[in-house]
Amino acid sequence: MQGEVFEALKGLAPTLGGEGAEIADLQRLSGGASMETWAFALVGGRGREELILRRRSGPFDPEAARSVSLEVEAALITAASAVGAPVAPLVHLARPQDGLGEAHITRRISGETLGRKIVSDPRFDAVRPGLARQCGAILAQIHSATPPAGLKTVDALEELARYEEVYRNSGAERPILELAFQHLKKHPPPPRPAVLLHGDFRNGNLMVDPEQGVAAVLDWELSHMGDPAEDLGWICVNSWRFGRSDRPVGGFGEYRDLLDGYVAAGGEEIPLSRVLYWQALGSLKWGVMCLMMYASYANGTEVSVERPMIGRRVSETEIDLVTLLENGL
């Protein structure tokens, strides 16, 4: 596969970097069954540029998929960039004649994405106190962006219905998840106009630089239209605080800073209760996802030891949910 990708990039190099430009240091970074990520350098007249190729290896079914196409992802990156949100800028959206299939190329931004390091490594001590406020400001920017066509709109009750169906079909009987579903269905936040959401804005999808803080927001594939508090609540889910449950925003900051940063950058005032609602919905979603990863082992689809062990993470979402309910959610 490496050869095939290299040849396609070599053919594309003059388009990207001018006559005589070459491809160097192609390296596969990660990839699931359907998506590949490659790092490479473009070496040409402008010197050396570090780039990232994202490429879909399997077929894409827009009806069934939760994620957006790479073409829409490219449009999202451009739209977010246009309102000043930090992203890895789009360099090229693959055309049919490029031979890469469904793919796009962005610049490679340096920094750290590992949540545990961001919350605890002394290298980030200087920027850490400002991250929550910065995240609020970035979300206000994203939420003000003009959405590309074709995004799905999802509100709290629709999201709950979708995950409750998955939970019911799993056959699991977990009282705390059951209570959380019923409670959240009974107390949805008042409706409000949908805005463009990142959809997976959490510690782990942020490229953090030890000097400038958040340097880029990554992984736009779950973007959709919805309640701004969905994005604000998702980064507060305890499962991405990496042991620092005392710092509710991503394990690095406070709710107040997140919400102040949001308003200071032009976002609406959003009550903390609405953020906590979506945080709880986020824990519930993650709990159901953990159950499904176990289910994929139990039914023989996956054999890795990782899958059943993720099933033992359902209880972390349950203890968080019952505590949020005790706290007055």
Added chain:
Amino acid sequence: MIDHPRAEELLDAVAGWIDCVRSELNPRDAFLARVAANALSVVRRELLQGGAAEAAATQRLSELLGRDGSLPELNADLCARLREGAMDRDTPGLLAALKANIVEQIAIDQPNYAPEPGRLA
């Protein structure tokens, strides 16, 4: 007295072996070896704490629901009552029982997990 290897000793032996070979593995397998070692730790804690936790959970649900039964029966009954709205967050004793049960479960699954802080009184 040496009788026969207890279950915990077998777990220790396998965990020790995983530790020995881990450094020789490629990154993906080294990661999975760590997951496997964690899985053995869960099994060890479940062997030691699982029985008492299950008995306590059965007792709590029995008191909450006002009936006897096995843990799976009581659990199914509780889920049905929650689903039908016969019980909800404000049902006296519900959150306390669920909290006590899940505290014992997380002590088996992930004893180092730092849960959502309770609101300070």
